[in-house]
Amino acid sequence: MPAFSTYAAGTAVSKEPDRLFAQPLAQVPDFAFNEDVVRVFPDMIKRSVPGYPTIVENLGVLAAQFAQPNSVLYDLGSSLGAVTQALRRHVRTDGCRVIAVDNSAAMVERCREYLNGQDSMFQELLPVEVIEGDILALEFQPASVVALNFTLQFIAPDQRTALLSRIRQSLLPGGALILSEKLRFNDLEEHALLTDLHVAFKRANGYSELEIAQKRSAIENVMKPDSLEEHRERLLAAGFSKVVPWFQCLNFASLIALP
Numbered sequence: 001m002p003a004f005s006t007y008a009a010g011t012a013v014s015k016e017p018d019r020l021f022a023q024p025l026a027q028v029p030d031f032a033f034n035e036d037v038v039r040v041f042p043d044m045i046k047r048s049v050p051g052y053p054t055i056v057e058n059l060g061v062l063a064a065q066f067a068q069p070n071s072v073l074y075d076l077g078s079s080l081g082a083v084t085q086a087l088r089r090h091v092r093t094d095g096c097r098v099i100a101v102d103n104s105a106a107m108v109e110r111c112r113e114y115l116n117g118q119d120s121m122f123q124e125l126l127p128v129e130v131i132e133g134d135i136l137a138l139e140f141q142p143a144s145v146v147a148l149n150f151t152l153q154f155i156a157p158d159q160r161t162a163l164l165s166r167i168r169q170s171l172l173p174g175g176a177l178i179l180s181e182k183l184r185f186n187d188l189e190e191h192a193l194l195t196d197l198h199v200a201f202k203r204a205n206g207y208s209e210l211e212i213a214q215k216r217s218a219i220e221n222v223m224k225p226d227s228l229e230e231h232r233e234r235l236l237a238a239g240f241s242k243v244v245p246w247f248q249c250l251n252f253a254s255l256i257a258l259p
Ligand SMILES: C[S@@+](CC[C@H](N)C(=O)[O-])C[C@H]1O[C@@H](n2cnc3c(N)ncnc32)[C@H](O)[C@@H]1O
Pocket: 033, 045, 056, 076, 077, 078, 079, 080, 081, 082, 083, 101, 102, 103, 104, 107, 133, 134, 135, 136, 148, 149, 150, 151, 154, 155
């Protein structure tokens, strides 16, 4: 019987601890959002991403400021739907609905279960649709809020501008893209310092040196972080008019991009 904990407003999520990289692996496979990761994901992301709970909860608060009546709120790369749940808790604008998209079948299946749980406990939540699909192939509907919470870093770098341009074109006046990412830094000293501090954060959250090293090898081919400057330039090139960082903790940050 799996253990469960609750998100802020009560929906049960798996509490299984992340020990995926605890034993020495002869060869570390590339990181994938498969069934093994899904089982431990709430624990993994909280212990790996400094500021994650603050970002998710405040994403709901921010979204409530940008949501426009009768529009779509997108949660792209929704994983288990933490952002979707925050949107549903905070946004009260008439006629809004949430579309959550992820291309991991295992994530989507579990996400739907959690959202059904949320529906059975609370009334008057925004309607939500969870789509299993590739956000690169998605036809965007007119949207007031688009959340990319630690998803763009997993998209091939040469596909990122085109995706952001399509998001920009779907955004309604008064809306916003909220983009959270792990950062790299052009200044080598700054990069080394914040990388070391991130390792210290993981250690303080109970990860061993082996777990930290094996996770690093697992993600290095599949997750390619950009610098803040690259994000800003790319967002402006994609047609956004203003880029406003609203949160940074160590080498993880979140930006608001306005149409
Ligand atoms: C780090 S997780 C996102 C965490 C989640 N947004 C949250 O706040 O809890 C990245 C997610 O993006 C999904 N993903 C990666 N590439 C994708 C793509 N091309 N289309 C749809 N989903 C994608 C992965 O399956 C994974 O669930």
